[in-house]
Amino acid sequence: MQKEINQVFKFRRQRLIELLPCDSIALIFSNDYQIRNRDINYPFRQDSNFLYLTGFNEPDSILVLMTDQSKGVDILFCRPKNHSEEIWQGERLGLTQAKETLNVETAIDIESFQDLFSGWIENKKNIYFNLQMPAKQYQKIKPFLCGMESQDTMIESLHEINHLIHPMRMIKSPEEIMQIQIACDISVLAHKQAMKACKPGQYEYELESILISEFIRKGARFSAYESIVASGQNGCTLHYTNNNSRIKPDDLVLIDAGCEWQGYASDITRTFPASGVFSSAQCAIYDLVLLAQMTVIEALAPGIYWQDMHQLSVKIMTQGLLDLNILEGTLSHLIESKAIQRFYMHGIGHFLGLDVHDVGSMKHQGKRRPLESGMVLTVEPGLYFDQNDLTIPESFRGISVRIEDDLLITPTGVRVLTADLPKTSVEIEAWMKV
Numbered sequence: 001m002q003k004e005i006n007q008v009f010k011f012r013r014q015r016l017i018e019l020l021p022c023d024s025i026a027l028i029f030s031n032d033y034q035i036r037n038r039d040i041n042y043p044f045r046q047d048s049n050f051l052y053l054t055g056f057n058e059p060d061s062i063l064v065l066m067t068d069q070s071k072g073v074d075i076l077f078c079r080p081k082n083h084s085e086e087i088w089q090g091e092r093l094g095l096t097q098a099k100e101t102l103n104v105e106t107a108i109d110i111e112s113f114q115d116l117f118s119g120w121i122e123n124k125k126n127i128y129f130n131l132q133m134p135a136k137q138y139q140k141i142k143p144f145l146c147g148m149e150s151q152d153t154m155i156e157s158l159h160e161i162n163h164l165i166h167p168m169r170m171i172k173s174p175e176e177i178m179q180i181q182i183a184c185d186i187s188v189l190a191h192k193q194a195m196k197a198c199k200p201g202q203y204e205y206e207l208e209s210i211l212i213s214e215f216i217r218k219g220a221r222f223s224a225y226e227s228i229v230a231s232g233q234n235g236c237t238l239h240y241t242n243n244n245s246r247i248k249p250d251d252l253v254l255i256d257a258g259c260e261w262q263g264y265a266s267d268i269t270r271t272f273p274a275s276g277v278f279s280s281a282q283c284a285i286y287d288l289v290l291l292a293q294m295t296v297i298e299a300l301a302p303g304i305y306w307q308d309m310h311q312l313s314v315k316i317m318t319q320g321l322l323d324l325n326i327l328e329g330t331l332s333h334l335i336e337s338k339a340i341q342r343f344y345m346h347g348i349g350h351f352l353g354l355d356v357h358d359v360g361s362m363k364h365q366g367k368r369r370p371l372e373s374g375m376v377l378t379v380e381p382g383l384y385f386d387q388n389d390l391t392i393p394e395s396f397r398g399i400s401v402r403i404e405d406d407l408l409i410t411p412t413g414v415r416v417l418t419a420d421l422p423k424t425s426v427e428i429e430a431w432m433k434v
């Protein structure tokens with residue numbers, strides 16, 4: 001089984017090698033440990049490109065891909081076995097095992113990287129790496145780049161590796177879709193439990209603890225991002241993570257949380273009434289956001305433009321706010337003047353993958369890029385009404401609603417990966433009552 005999985009990473013490296021011109025060298029750095037304080041580190045999270053190409057979860061490693069006239073090779077620099085360090089830091093794969101398990105051409109002690117690299121770049125025309133890499137990593141290669149014949153040759157030969165890797169990561173393979181689905185399934189269970197457990201008078205962090213507990217209980221030790229549990233007005237802070245307010249009986253509670261599974265993120269938002277029953281004003285806003293979300297999801301298919309999906313959500317919600325007398329004027333004028341941006345200040349959604357806001361672009365060579373089968377995205381329209389906004393009717397003040405699901409673009413349309421989570425106001429009220 002492990003061999004089959006590692007073959008997937010081998011194929012990815014081979015595909016990347018095929019994209020490299022002749023006489024190229026490409027460097028993909030692992031992440032390093034990040035210090036939290038003194039001798040304590042933050043939990044280690046591998047660099048997403050490195051993980052995508054190796055499946056190898058150790059720090060202090062560099063993947064090197066090289067091409068010449070005849071072929072391409074993949075070389076892994078990593079830490080050798082070291083009994084005394086492994087007692088403290090945990091077991092390492094080591095060089096022999098790394099070569100065999102990860103199926104690379106050769107595995108070399110990371111300490112030898114600079115010596116070998118200085119010789120290799122002498123006969124390479126193109127050098128690919130992450131041009132935005134952290135300074136600490138850049139220091140490892142900078143002396144050799146500066147030693148090149150002239151500044152002009154150097155600049156001409158440096159290329160952005162992300163321009164090759166990101167388009168690959170944008171289209172998910174069946175293996176990746178499986179991992180994302182597992183992340184989604186766990187997050188759905190966690191959201192269901194938190195929604196059902198909610199009682200006015202609780203603190204937001206009590207719901208957060210249910211989410212995290214369920215993630216970990218299912219083997220997803222890490223969240224894909226810090227959970228947002230925002231009651232009432234806190235929902236108006238888009239990235240609210242204090243999660244320390246007391247939930248009031250008339251509040252809506254907005255939970256935006258998702259776990260990470262095998263490096264793959266899920267990202268779900270639900271908004272529900274603390275009391276278990278929506279007020280009529282809350283329900284009006286909720287149903288409007290839901291209408292926008294479901295209309296966009298139904299429209300998704302290969303060939304569709306993401307920018308049009310955002311516009312579709314803008315149009316639906318602008319019309320809805322006109323009907324509710326929150327906006328005044330004509331629809332076309334309000335859309336043109338982007339009047340809804342006061343209440344809907346983010347985009348319709350984003351790519352999802354190894355990064356929660358995954359790599360990839362909806363533009364390609366200056367033009368819009370249509371959706372393709374294999375893309376995974378979130379759709380998350382929202383409306384946020386500040387409690388101190390005196391320009392809107394009083395009953396709507398302090399209401400924040402966002403609804404977010406994760407989706408796979410299929411050859412014929414779309415598959416909702418988070419479909420098992422109650423979503424309509426009727427479903428939510430019924431689920432909270434049980």
Ligand SMILES: [Mn+2]
Binds near residue numbers: 267350380404
């Ligand atoms: Mn999101």
